[in-house]
Amino acid sequence: MDVLVMVEEQPPEHSSVLAHVSSVPSPLTMERPSREVVTLYGIPSPESLALALAAALESRRSSDDRVDTVRHVGVWPERGAVGDAAWRDEMTGEMVTRDLQIPLAVLAETAQALLSECGQAIRRLVGGLLMADWPEGTRRAVSFSFTPMPAFATHAANSEAVLAVMREAEGLTFDLESDEN
Numbered sequence: 028m029d030v031l032v033m034v035e036e037q038p039p040e041h042s043s044v045l046a047h048v049s050s051v052p053s054p055l056t057m058e059r060p061s062r063e064v065v066t067l068y069g070i071p072s073p074e075s076l077a078l079a080l081a082a083a084l085e086s087r088r089s090s091d092d093r094v095d096t097v098r099h100v101g102v103w104p105e106r107g108a109v110g111d112a113a114w115r116d117e118m119t120g121e122m123v124t125r126d127l128q129i130p131l132a133v134l135a136e137t138a139q140a141l142l143s144e145c146g147q148a149i150r151r152l153v154g155g156l157l158m159a160d161w162p163e164g165t166r167r168a169v170s171f172s173f174t175p176m177p178a179f180a181t182h183a184a185n186s187e188a189v190l191a192v193m194r195e196a197e198g199l200t201f202d203l204e205s206d207e208n
Contacts, residue, residue, distance in 0.1 A: 028174065029062040030083065032076065034156050034167040038068035043103055045069075046079035048086065048110075050098040061094055063087075071156050073142060073149045080149075081137035082108040085129045100127055107131035145173065 038044050046067050053061045063083040067075055079102055086098045086108060093114050100110030108129040116123050142149060156167050 028083070028087075029170070029172045030065060030080070031062060031168060031170045032065045032067065032071075032079075032152065032156065034067050034071055036069070043105070044101045045075055045104055046082065046102040048079055048082045048098070048100050048102065048108070050083075050087070050096060052095050052097060067156075071153050073146065073153050074138070076149055076153055077138035077141045078102055078134055080141055081134045082129060084141075085133060085137055086110065086112065086127050089127050089129065098127065100129070102134070105131070107134050148173075 046065060048066075049064045051062045051064060065076070065079045065083060067079060069075075082100055082102045086100050089112070096112050096114040098110065098112045100108040102108050108127065110127045111124055112127055113122055113124045115121070152169055152171060155169050161167055
């Protein structure tokens with residue numbers, strides 16, 4: 028999944044929104060993959076970024092992971108993710124829309140799994156967004172790619188579940204011992 032993360036200093040007026048997540052479908056030529064655009068409001072933190080990435084993953088799962096779907100959701104601390112998905116029906120050519128509502132508990136669970144498995148990368152990304160030497164007037168934005176593990180889409184409760192899915196899917200073995208000496 029390709030992601031562009033941007034930071035806006037202030038949320039839209041009179042709103043407690045933490046982030047907006049929008050999808051940009053790939054062009055018909057499929058030269059570029061679809062992209063998720065995450066806009067964080069205020070000072071970014073690993074937790075706020077993980078929550079926004081969880082919204083991107085869960086909204087994608089909620090809309091059947093169609094490549095031609097346009098999704099837009101807002102993430103609120105009291106409501107979870109609320110938005111919609113739209114795509115063109117292949118048979119009729121008509122636009123189909125579906126409301127998306129992802130409870131905060133689901134987002135928090137997915138965000139926790141992301142932080143457990145990718146926390147260091149998420150913290151580095153937030154660190155890059157917080158660097159003081161961005162040129163004045165430049166929009167703070169970082170682009171990156173990652174492959175969501177299958178367990179995230181099914182609400183993995185812990186890293187053992189993620190590791191088990193990876194072992195079965197790829198035949199990989201993981202050393203669960205810490206490298207700390």
